[in-house]
């Protein structure tokens with residue numbers, strides 16, 4: 001769960017005389033201040049996910065869904081309970097089914113769900129939804145719990161003020177970044193991100209453990225990013241990067257950078273606001289060679305967002321589509337005005353420029369649509385039929401492989417979206433010919 005301030009909740013659990021660190025929605029303190037956002041990551045059978053927790057000393061409560069902070073009535077904290085919420089099964093489908101069931105006259109909630117996932121999600125392995133404690137969207141959250149007896153930890157008294165982040169990197173002329181376990185896991189941890197990378201790119205990033213950066217512009221951007229760490233907080237993180245900062249040959253600081261946090265040399269964790277993605281430390285700026293791959297993965301994100309809009313178009317369309325494909329009414333928009341129809345259907349979900357954003361390949365930029373719809377693809381078409389392909393700029397483009405372009409991306413290639421949501425990166429005429437268009 002997350003708010004602007006934190007993505008874990010920390011409370012004093014009076015009954016069990018323990019300090020509880022939790023990432024779960026179904027909490028015993030079900031009183032929300034502002035509805036926080038729950039983030040769940042898909043964990044497939046046989047896979048695991050390792051996270052670590054860094055706790056600043058003295059320990060302090062960090063409320064998210066609790067309005068009341070129970071005072072710690074013990075001389076120190078000697079017991080910590082970790083709780084992680086999870087659901088078994090296909091959570092996104094469970095959310096959709098629950099929303100549909102209660103959707104009579106409640107389109108706004110569905111649209112908001114789509115919009116907030118478009119804005120935050122970077123992979124199909126993530127799902128975000130609003131926590132409404134008294135009226136949960138889905139029920140049945142389970143909780144993994146671990147109790148640890150620890151050495152007595154001091155806690156922050158009410159007049160104690162947490163330190164602000166400070167790391168003077170003014171003199172820094174070089175940084176060395178070590179990725180753990182590798183640059184591939186750090187930047188593109190999800191399978192759907194890696195599928196649009198070539199085998200050679202995956203192997204290169206998988207073997208890349210460290211980089212040295214001396215470029216002044218890149219260093220300046222890094223210092224600027226890191227300076228935006230806002231608030232000391234307990235942080236939980238997945239893959240990480242260790243950043244050694246040097247002035248000449250002298251190491252002046254070592255920072256540990258995670259998805260939305262930074263940990264100083266003194267093991268003080270600081271947090272970047274989750275809701276303002278531009279505040280995150282963007283380590284891709286330290287590696288110019290990554291930029292084409294970042295943009296390609298972003299372009300694939302656009303196609304996945306458009307896929308969701310296509311599949312749910314029928315629920316939000318403004319006027320019934322008169323187009324008939326193969327004798328059955330299509331639940332996709334008409335191909336000769338698909339951009340207009342999708343825009344009209346989702347216009348209520350967010351402000352105009354956010355709704356237009358997924359139409360544009362991030363390499364091309366501006367506000368031009370860069371994808372073409374295959375008119376032969378309907379809602380019921382086979383899974384491997386092309387639905388959208390990357391094209392030159394143009395609104396409401398529709399047609400076959402003749403519209404596909406290799407030129408938007410560098411190295412050359414373009415993305416296609418199949419009718420089951422799969423996104424592929426196509427690099428050669430041969431690969432293009434192997435796709436199914438009819």
Ligand SMILES: [Zn+2]
Pocket residue numbers: 296299361362363390408409415
């Ligand atoms: Zn593109």
